Amino acid sequence: xxxxxxxxxxxxxxxxxxxxxxxxxxxxxxxxxxxxxxxxxxxxxxxxxxxxxxxxxxxxxxxxxxx
Amino acid sequence: xxxxxxxxxxxxxxxxxxxxxxxxxxxxxxxxxxxxxxxxxxxxxxxxxxxxxxxxxxxxxxxxxxxxxxxxxxxxxxxxxxxxxxxxxxxxxxxxxxxxxxxxxxxxxxxxxxxxxxxxxxxxxxxxxxxxxxxxxxxxxxxxxxxxxxxxxxxxxxxxxxxxxxxxxxxxxxxxxxxxxxxxxxxxxxxxxxxxxxxxxxxxxxxxxxxxxxxxxxxxxxxxxxxxxxxxxxxxxxxxxxxxxxxxxxxxxxxxxxxxxxxxxxxxxxxxxxxxxxxxxxxxxxxxxxxxxxxxxxxxxxxxxxxxxxxxxxxxxxxxxxxxxxxxxxxxxxxxxxx
Ligand SMILES: [Zn+2]
Numbered sequence: 544x545x546x547x548x549x550x551x552x553x554x555x556x557x558x559x560x561x562x563x564x565x566x567x568x569x570x571x572x573x574x575x576x577x578x579x580x581x582x583x584x585x586x587x588x589x590x591x592x593x594x595x596x597x598x599x600x601x602x603x604x605x606x607x608x609x610x
Numbered sequence: 611x612x613x614x615x616x617x618x619x620x621x622x623x624x625x626x627x628x629x630x631x632x633x634x635x636x637x638x639x640x641x642x643x644x645x646x647x648x649x650x651x652x653x654x655x656x657x658x659x660x661x662x663x664x665x666x667x668x669x670x671x672x673x674x675x676x677x678x679x680x681x682x683x684x685x686x687x688x689x690x691x692x693x694x695x696x697x698x699x700x701x702x703x704x705x706x707x708x709x710x711x712x713x714x715x716x717x718x719x720x721x722x723x724x725x726x727x728x729x730x731x732x733x734x735x736x737x738x739x740x741x742x743x744x745x746x747x748x749x750x751x752x753x754x755x756x757x758x759x760x761x762x763x764x765x766x767x768x769x770x771x772x773x774x775x776x777x778x779x780x781x782x783x784x785x786x787x788x789x790x791x792x793x794x795x796x797x798x799x800x801x802x803x804x805x806x807x808x809x810x811x812x813x814x815x816x817x818x819x820x821x822x823x824x825x826x827x828x829x830x831x832x833x834x835x836x837x838x839x840x841x842x843x844x845x846x847x848x849x850x851x852x853x854x855x856x857x858x859x860x861x862x863x864x865x866x867x868x869x870x871x872x873x874x875x876x877x878x879x880x881x882x883x884x885x886x887x888x889x890x891x892x893x894x895x896x897x898x899x900x901x902x903x904x905x906x907x908x909x910x911x912x913x914x915x916x917x918x919x920x921x922x923x924x925x926x927x928x929x930x931x932x933x934x935x936x937x938x939x940x941x942x943x944x945x946x947x948x949x
Contacts, residue, residue, distance in 0.1 A: 549838040551836070577780060577845075579840045579841075584840065584842065584845055587782065602839070602840050604765065604828075604838050604839075604840050606737075607758045608737050608740075609759055610641055610734055610757065
């Protein structure tokens with residue numbers, strides 16, 4: 544499946560079907576993350592059940608603490 | 611001197627009028643590490659009226675790679691960052707009224723520092739302090755600008771009370787102690803990019819051009835060439851305990867605030883006494899002379915090296931115990947040598 548992540552068209556592995564799995568794929572599942580799917584911010588509770596489809600546009604921002 | 615800000619005044623969104631506004635503003639920077647020194651330099655060069663900068667740490671050699679106000683001499687002398695930063699900033703612009711404070715910022719310090727401040731710049735290295743800043747910002751209706759970085763990744767977001775979501779809305783209820791410690795190092799271009807995102811928003815706020823604000827949380831990875839921005843306006847939660855209708859400012863009322871803090875990735879623990887004291891460092895030096903450790907002292911702190919540990923005591927009574935990230939080890943060293 545091809546999706547647009549942070550403005551870049553990327554091919555994601557076949558076993559990545561949900562937003563949760565996408566976060567896991569990018570090593571962001573332990574982080575505090577804001578995910579926007581097709582211009583809508585997802586509630587954290589919905590990451591697990593939200594399915595991705597071809598051509599989706601995803602923006603991901605994760606919080607870090609250093610300064 | 612009238613030439614000083616000419617290029618900034620030629621920039622139409624600021625102009626002569628904007629420059630006057632900048633001149634009349636007071637900015638508080640929490641932290642004088644990488645982000646804090648960058649923001650401070652930009653704002654002082656831009657000609658703000660007053661700057662207050664607070665930091666709990668002292669300059670070490672590992673800071674010089676990215677903390678732009680410090681030089682080798684500061685590291686040699688282990689000058690507190692607040693002092694070293696002020697020394698340099700005064701050379702950059704003698705017109706700015708600069709106040710610096712050596713302190714670990716918590717609720718009571720922030721309540722005192724906030725008086726007359728127009729904007730708070732976040733340059734801390736932890737979310738415990740950021741959540742306190744966030745609540746103070748809401749309580750006193752003062753904007754603040756979050757900034758953070760690790761590795762080649764950076765992030766920034768501007769919080770305007772009553773208008774934008776606050777940090778608590780965005781992060782929800784996070785277990786503050788549970789956030790993983792980032793130990794991926796840091797490269798200076800990332801620091802400077804976060805500083806640029808923070809200080810451009812600061813200038814917009816200082817000249818009161820609120821229309822120009824970004825309104826997005828922005829993040830980037832300079833090594834991986836990635837960039838992301840999310841419009842978060844509608845994430846503002848009416849149920850938020852920091853900015854909602856029934857707000858309680860939970861991070862201000864937290865009674866059992868930690869007295870010890872492990873410094874992320876630095877093999878160091880800070881111990882903060884329950885009651886603030888004015889520690890007599892000369893007296894302490896006399897006592898420690900009986901021990902076989904090595905003592906160094908400057909007007910602000912005393913450093914005592916014993917075996918593989920180094921204990922640094924500040925005049926406000928705080929101690930940093932280097933060479934361990936075990937709180938119980940740190941506490942026993944503290945009690946043995948410093949109490
Ligand atoms: Zn809020």
